[in-house]
Amino acid sequence: MIEYELNGPPSQQRTRIRLAASMKENRFPQAVLIEGLPGIGKKALAMELAKALSCTGALQRPCGVCFGCKMSSDPGAVENWVIPLESKEAKARKSSDVPEGSAAKTVEEFTQVYLKKIIENPYSIDYLSAASEISIDIIRSFTGRFSLKNETVRCVIIAEADRMNESASNALLKTLEEVPPNTYFILTTSSKEHLLQTIRSRCLSINLPPLSSKEVREKVNEMAGVSVSDDLLGLAQGSVGRALYYEPRAQELQDLALEFLISSLSGDYSSLFFSMDKEDLKDPSTANLFLEVLSFLIADVIRGISGVPLRLPETTPKFNEACATLPDLEAFTFALNTVQDTIYRIAGRRTSSIVSLQSLAIKLFDGFR
Ligand SMILES: [Zn+2]
Secondary structure, eight states: OOEEOOOOOGGGHHHHHHHHHHHHTTOOOSEEEEEOSTTSSHHHHHHHHHHHHHOOOSSEESOSSSHHHHHHTOTTOGGGEEOOBOHHHHTSBOGGGSOTTOOOOBHHHHHHHHHHHHHHOTTOSOSSOTTOBBOHHHHHHHHTTOOSOOSSOEEEEETTGGGBOHHHHHHHHHHHHTOOTTEEEEEEESOGGGSOHHHHHHSEEEEOOOOOHHHHHHHHHHHHOOOOOHHHHHHHTTOHHHHHHHGGGHHHHHHHHHHHHHHHHHTOHHHHHHHHHHTTTTSHHHHHHHHHHHHHHHHHHHHHHTTOOOSOTTTHHHHHHHOSSOOOHHHHHHHHHHHHHHHHHHHTTOSOHHHHHHHHHHHTTTTTO
């Protein structure tokens, strides 16, 4: 009897035990959808599943040494992956169409760059640009290679499956209606509502839970060599990827968010605008990173008023101390919505981020004063 064992963080172990049991009983479905928050290790689980399914070990799977195991975590094995690409990357030629010795980049090379990043850190949440998508060409490039008589197991991981456009979704749906033998599809998504219902209904859903605070602390420490503050844990919400994403600038952005909220409430804009100018906020993605921290702080003030435990236990009490009289819940709810609007404006590149932030500071408590 072959034993299957999948290893991962204890808070996700129940999910892995269930999946390992279905492999042992030979009833693992040919299409699964791993869903959960960004940065909690969905792709790490996908790789482990691919490993265990492709493994040819006689006693224990995954054995870690056979060809199947090795290929499941090989950055060169691009044919086992579907990763969203930017349109110029997706339009690149296939390596078979490029003459020998040509310096032209191929679609496989672009995929490989992302695959390397994923294998190096499967928790990362910012390895793709917002414009990347899975086009029908990407789906066709692997369905074209399927044969109906697969002798060996083949696993295809479709990362960020919600980034499939409509024609790609329809093409995949056709394949999912009749999956070739010995073939497995492992889809991952952190926004399943953007996936076609017909695709979801053809996959077994695996709901991966977030990690515990202790696990986030340990993983981030192991991967980035930093200790995780209580505030960073609050920003992370059980996601290693989120913690790693915020970590390099977390303290700086928390301080700025605190100053932003206090100055905006008191109408003291001159020093605020001066310190915003010093920061790197002209860059829209940094500006929006800052606004996310600011929205956490405002939401936390609301949590404090409502008596719910704080997510930023270090920064939020400083705000409450600095303000003798707090506006009411309604004013903070309005402020939170205004921040969300500004995030969309900046993401849509409609105005410069500094101008948007300045007008946000002025608007934030306009109604209150
Ligand atoms: Zn193996």
